[in-house]
Amino acid sequence: MKRSTRNAAKAKKEIIEKSAAVFNVHGYAGTKMQMLVDATGYQMGGIYRHFETKMDLAKASFRHNYEVLIKRNFELAEELDPKEKLFTIFKNYQKSALDPQIPGGCPLLNTAIEMDDTDEEFRALAHLFIKEVLSTIEQILEEGKSAGFFDPMVNAKQEAQYLFASIEGAIMLSRVTKDIKPFLAIFNRAITHVEEKIIKNTR
Amino acid sequence: MKRSTRNAAKAKKEIIEKSAAVFNVHGYAGTKMQMLVDATGYQMGGIYRHFETKMDLAKASFRHNYEVLIKRNFELAEELDPKEKLFTIFKNYQKSALDPQIPGGCPLLNTAIEMDDTDEEFRALAHLFIKEVLSTIEQILEEGKSAGFFDPMVNAKQEAQYLFASIEGAIMLSRVTKDIKPFLAIFNRAITHVEEKIIKNTR
Amino acid sequence: MKRSTRNAAKAKKEIIEKSAAVFNVHGYAGTKMQMLVDATGYQMGGIYRHFETKMDLAKASFRHNYEVLIKRNFELAEELDPKEKLFTIFKNYQKSALDPQIPGGCPLLNTAIEMDDTDEEFRALAHLFIKEVLSTIEQILEEGKSAGFFDPMVNAKQEAQYLFASIEGAIMLSRVTKDIKPFLAIFNRAITHVEEKIIKNTR
Amino acid sequence: MKRSTRNAAKAKKEIIEKSAAVFNVHGYAGTKMQMLVDATGYQMGGIYRHFETKMDLAKASFRHNYEVLIKRNFELAEELDPKEKLFTIFKNYQKSALDPQIPGGCPLLNTAIEMDDTDEEFRALAHLFIKEVLSTIEQILEEGKSAGFFDPMVNAKQEAQYLFASIEGAIMLSRVTKDIKPFLAIFNRAITHVEEKIIKNTR
DNA sequence: GATGAATGAGCCTTCATTCAT
């Protein structure tokens, strides 16, 4: 096959983008190099020119999936107020559930579960990304408290963990049942929770 | 080592029990037959006498882990009232998190995540077990509603899913961070939720 | 193919014996696992059950070749006097050159040359074996001096090195020319040297 | 790096010169094209423009090493008498051993050993070069006999082979022991041999 | 029932060579 590009950076990017989906669907151990050859259109050696090992490519793919996830779910217009920000994130997660950009479920969840006891470096990477997500949510909650939108009694850190855990659990449920309904149900439950427990009731 | 005196059923049980932990820690693809040889004390042939394939043993191990989980977390004294039942389940989950009987995290979560896109039969099994857990919780909620303990407005099914999702998400967070604190925080958050939103406030 | 043996030690021995010739002919880098599969009659996995890596098998093969060489060339009847011993070694080397037990030339020479700059552990092994051979010759020379057969002025260590070097050089010449004559010529030259310079001339 | 200004012949020469050392140290099978890219400063395509295959470059490199060896060890002033010529060669070999121009040992020895059973064409080349060296020594011996310096009973051909074999064996010993001493010891032994057996004793 | 040696397909990786630029 004739390759259209002879540009290293572009090729590397292309390989990552096409591999990322495969890893997220089949898991890192479950993904075979041959699958990546098929998915990327590159041959073995072409892939190995850009990545020392399969696991290096796996980590780059995970990072890519994370960035896509951040871009889709957490990239928020500056002018939004904290409440709007929080609901935008919710809306984005729902959109992602209904029309996934990354097949195979949430890469953070998948990677955390596969790597927690198998690959310390990989686990640490998942940990890092999850911390970033949690701290983004936490920050919005703190902003909301300062700005008088959210109940000042709210423990931002705990609430962020709670929201994130619920959503990841919801994703898992919908994936194992192959049914979007559990996700939507839990999701709405979580929104209600936000409305009732986090947002300051200006009655 | 002579084992000929043992009977088949006992050997099979022993192999399952000892394999179950290995599968839960390393995942099904990540577990190698040699690990099971080491863990069980049986040799290749000894294991294959009782299980046709590694995946058959994996499924039996998963079922075993599920039964252990049910016994530890969901076996409830008949005389408890629904509120007590719910809190007993919570307490059991907390106990399991602090002192795990099954190493490697929640087998329902682990299996759901690994198998959602890779092994349809295995996914269906995880689905089945999760449905059973959900329906147990749901039933308690319904009982509680009927008995006047719980708010009759509660949607039992959704609430069961919400509670389960939160807890599974919490387990994931604690495993990837290698820190029990996130689990406990989310956990307490969920208990508060039950107290405030599910239990009928008799004030 | 049905294998005749299910005995680990015997299988290991068989693999070594059949691999040893291949390694000595093709070199360690030049020998491919497939050659060993063909030569031994064992499959990949059968070989890897007994050796962790190709290089482990290579080292075992080298050791085996060394032992064969020792047995053939340096196993000397106790009752021989030092002069007879020395000439027996010569005769054995000549016999080996005319009718080689190990194809591919002298394994000490081959391994020393291939490994001097490539594999430190392997080089050290070759060094060890060569030291053993040199010390055997040296000892015979010392014995001969003590017993009055050899000139007491002979520096045993140097003379052993000189004899060994000449013979190894001779082997190399005969192999690269694919002609036994250079070996025999040098060989005879070395014998003359022994007769004239080492053996005490009782005139 | 722009190289387009260089001309073909110069580039080819440069590649050979820089590759020659690598081949001699790592062997022909053990040398990877990437090593040559690193050593030469040329890229794959740059090298392949001048050589059809790695083995072609290997042969050119071997020839180069041979020529360097000849120049350093066998280029003798015409006015020297045969005895002086012989000792100059000896001195040159000693100088080469103490301060090698070509790293990795004697290319004649290395190539003979690696190629004797693996590459017939390459073996023939080593054979040719070795024949040239032997015949140079032989000629000096013959000259010396004619001129009355050397014992007329000396068999020039055999004596040349004997000297060459000893020295090559000595090189091998010093390389495998990583110690110059064995070389020097054998070397001195060989010089003594020349003095006592080849040079006509005019007493 | 159980052992553990052996199978062989498949895995990850390497590397001589090609070729678009």
Next chain:
DNA sequence: GATGAATGAAGGCTCATTCAT
């Protein structure tokens, strides 16, 4: 003339499974 990205056929090694004992 030269670059360096890409090829693809091996290469070393793994591992679920089989089977002689």
